[in-house]
Amino acid sequence: MTFRIAAVIFEGGAPRHDVVRELTAVRQAVVLDNIAKLKRISLIDEVILRTNYPQLAAQAAALGATVLRDTAPFHFGRALQSVVSEAGCDGLIYLGGAAAPLLSLAEFTELAEALRTRAPVIFTNNPQSADIVAFAPAAALLDVTPPENDNALATVLKQTLGLNRELMPHSTGVHFDLDTPTDALVLALSPHTGERTTAALKELPWDNTRLARALTRMRETHCECALIGRVNPAAMAHLNTHTFLRLRVFSEERGMKALDREAKGEVVSLLGHFLAAVGPQRFFSFVSNACDVCFIDTRVLFAHFKLQLTEEMRFLSDLGRFDEITHPWLQEFTQAAVTAEIPVVLGGHSLVTGCMWVLGDIIKTKFQNPQGVARRE
Numbered sequence: 001m002t003f004r005i006a007a008v009i010f011e012g013g014a015p016r017h018d019v020v021r022e023l024t025a026v027r028q029a030v031v032l033d034n035i036a037k038l039k040r041i042s043l044i045d046e047v048i049l050r051t052n053y054p055q056l057a058a059q060a061a062a063l064g065a066t067v068l069r070d071t072a073p074f075h076f077g078r079a080l081q082s083v084v085s086e087a088g089c090d091g092l093i094y095l096g097g098a099a100a101p102l103l104s105l106a107e108f109t110e111l112a113e114a115l116r117t118r119a120p121v122i123f124t125n126n127p128q129s130a131d132i133v134a135f136a137p138a139a140a141l142l143d144v145t146p147p148e149n150d151n152a153l154a155t156v157l158k159q160t161l162g163l164n165r166e167l168m169p170h171s172t173g174v175h176f177d178l179d180t181p182t183d184a185l186v187l188a189l190s191p192h193t194g195e196r197t198t199a200a201l202k203e204l205p206w207d208n209t210r211l212a213r214a215l216t217r218m219r220e221t222h223c224e225c226a227l228i229g230r231v232n233p234a235a236m237a238h239l240n241t242h243t244f245l246r247l248r249v250f251s252e253e254r255g256m257k258a259l260d261r262e263a264k265g266e267v268v269s270l271l272g273h274f275l276a277a278v279g280p281q282r283f284f285s286f287v288s289n290a291c292d293v294c295f296i297d298t299r300v301l302f303a304h305f306k307l308q309l310t311e312e313m314r315f316l317s318d319l320g321r322f323d324e325i326t327h328p329w330l331q332e333f334t335q336a337a338v339t340a341e342i343p344v345v346l347g348g349h350s351l352v353t354g355c356m357w358v359l360g361d362i363i364k365t366k367f368q369n370p371q372g373v374a375r376r377e
Contacts, residue, residue, distance in 0.1 A: 003116045004045045006089035006138070007038045008080070010150070011097025012052040012070050017312035019181065019319065026184050026200045027098040028056045033194025034095060035063045037105055043112035044093070048083060051097075077146020080153075084138050091115040091136035096150050096177070099131040102192050102358070103173035111168065122165040124154040125174045128255030129230075129349060132174070135163065151258040170234050172361055176354030182318045182347035185211050186355040189362055206319055213343035214293040219363050222246050226287060227352045228271060229297020230254045235356040242364030248291055251352075253300045262303045272304030280336035288341040295345045296337070297352045305329070318346050 011031050015021040031049065038047045049060045052070040061067045068083065084092060093111060111123060111134050119136035129151045135141070144160040147153050158165040168174045178187060185208045187193060188201040217223050221244045227236070231251035239245050252269055256262045275283045287294050298317065302309055309327060316324050322334040337344040345351065 003091065003119075003136075004087075004089045005043060005091040005093065005112055005115060006046045006048055006083075006087045007044050007093040007095070008048045008050070008083050008087075009034065009095045009097060010050050010076070010079070011056065012050070012074065014052075017310075017315075019315045019321075020312055022204055022206070023178075023181055023184060023315065025203070026187075026197065027178060028053065028059075029196040029200035030098050030101040030178055030194070031056065032059055032063065032196045034100060034103075035060055035065045036194070036196075037108060039064050040105060041109050041112055043109065043116060046087060046089070048087060050079060050083060075146065076149050077153075077156075081141055081146055084141050087138075089138045091119060091134065092138040092141070093134040094132070094150065094153065096131035098178035100125075100173060100176075101178055101187060101194070101197055102176045102190060103132075103171075104192075107168075107171065107173055118166075120163050122154055122157050122163050123168055124165065125168050126232075126353075127154065127165070127167060128258045130154040130258075131177050132168065133157075149257065152260075155258055170238070172354070172357040175232065175234065175357045177350045179350050180318050180348045181206060181315050182211070182345060183350045183355060186351075186358050189215070190358050210320060210338070210343045211345055214295070214345050215359060215362065217293050217343065218243070218245060218359065220292075224248060224290065224292045226291040226294040226296075227251070227356070228294065229300045229352045230256070230349050231297075232353040232356075235353050235360075238357055238360045242360050253303070256300065256303060265306055267300065267303035269300050269304035272301050275301065275333075276305075280333045284336045284340040284344065287344070291342060293343050293345070294340075295347070295351055295355070297349055298346050299348050301333075314348075318348075320346070 009031055015024045035047055038044055047065045049065045050068040050070055051057055057067045115134050115136050123134040124130040125132040131150055133153045135157055140161050144156050147156045154165060157163055223245050225245045226248045228250045230253060231249050250271055253267055256267050261267050313325055313327055313330060317330055317334040320338040322331050325331040337346055
C-alpha cells in the first residue's frame with residue numbers, strides 16, 4: 001500500500017503598514033523557495049499552499065503547488081482540518097509561512113522518510129512553540145479540538161491522542177524562523193538562503209547597523225553576550241560549542257503562546273518587574289555595564305506589561321525606529337535600547353533561538369583550530 005504525504009504551508013494576512021508589507025514580501029519569497037524545494041522530494045506527493053494573497057497563489061501554482069484560497073474569518077485549526085479532509089493524505093508536514101527558510105533539501109527528505117517509516121508519530125522543531133509539525137496518521141487531526149494557532153498543534157496532538165512526539169535533530173534550519181524584521185536582517189547574513197528569498201532581502205530598506213556592531217563584537221574572544229527572553233537551551237549549547245562567547249542568559253516564559261499564558265494575561269517576567277522599577281534608561285545602563293552585546297526577545301516584556309501593541313509598532317521597535325512609534329512607553333524603551341552604550345538588538349522568540357544558530361554559524365570558523373575542530377572555552 002502507498003503512504004501518501006502532503007506538505008502544507010499556510011501564509012496569509014492583511015498588511016497595512018510599509019514595514020509589515022516589506023517583511024511580508026520576504027515571507028512570500030520564503031514560501032516560494034520552500035515550495036520549489038518540496039516539489040523536488042519524491043516522497044512528498046502533494047504540496048499545498050493555503051493563502052489569501054492572489055499574487056502568491058499564482059506564483060505557487062506556477063511552481064506546481066495546489067492552492068487553496070483563504071476566506072474570512074480564519075481559524076487555524078479548522079482550516080488545517082479542512083486541508084486534511086480534502087487531501088486524503090496518510091502523513092502531513094505542516095509549515096508556517098515563514099518557517100524553515102534554511103532547512104535543507106536533505107532535512108526535508110529525512111523528515112518525510114521518518115514520517116513514512118515511524119508512524120504513528122509527531123515530529124516537531126519545538127515542543128512548546130512549533131512552526132514545523134509533521135505527523136501521521138494525518139486523520140488524527142480530525143479527532144481533536146482544533147487549536148487556535150500552529151504553536152499549539154504538536155502539543156494538542158500529543159496530549160489529546162497520546163501520539164509519540166519526537167524533536168527534529170538540532171540544526172540551524174530546524175530552529176530558524178522568520179517572524180520579525182530582525183530575523184530578516186539576520187537571515188540576510190546567511191549564505192544558505194534560497195534565490196527568491198535572497199532577492200527579496202536585497203530590496204529591504206532597513207538599517208542593520210546595530211546588528212552589524214553586535215556581530216563584530218561577537219567575533220572577539222570572550223565577548224560578554226546577553227540573551228534575554230524565551231532562550232532555547234539548544235541555542236546556548238550551539239554558541240558554547242562553537243564560539244568563545246561568555247553568555248549571560250535570562251530565560252523566562254518559554255511556551256507562553258502554546259500554553260495560552262499570553263492570551264490569558266498570565267505572563268510574569270522578573271526582568272519586567274526590574275524594568276518597571278528602574279525605568280528603561282537605567283535598565284540599559286545596567287545591561288551595558290554587565291555586557292558587550294545584548295539580544296532581547298521583547299515579546300515577553302510586552303506580555304508582562306499587557307501592552308496592546310500593533311504589529312507595526314512591534315516591528316518599528318525591532319528596527320529601532322523610535323521616532324515613528326506612537327506608544328509612549330514603547331518609544332521610550334526603544335530609544336533607550338538604541339542609544340545604549342552597547343549594541344542592543346531587539347526582536348521576538350526567534351532572535352534568541354534560531355538567530356543565535358545563524359550567528360553562531362557565521363562566527364564559529366574564527367574559533368576553530370587548524371584541524372577544523374571547534375574548540376570549547
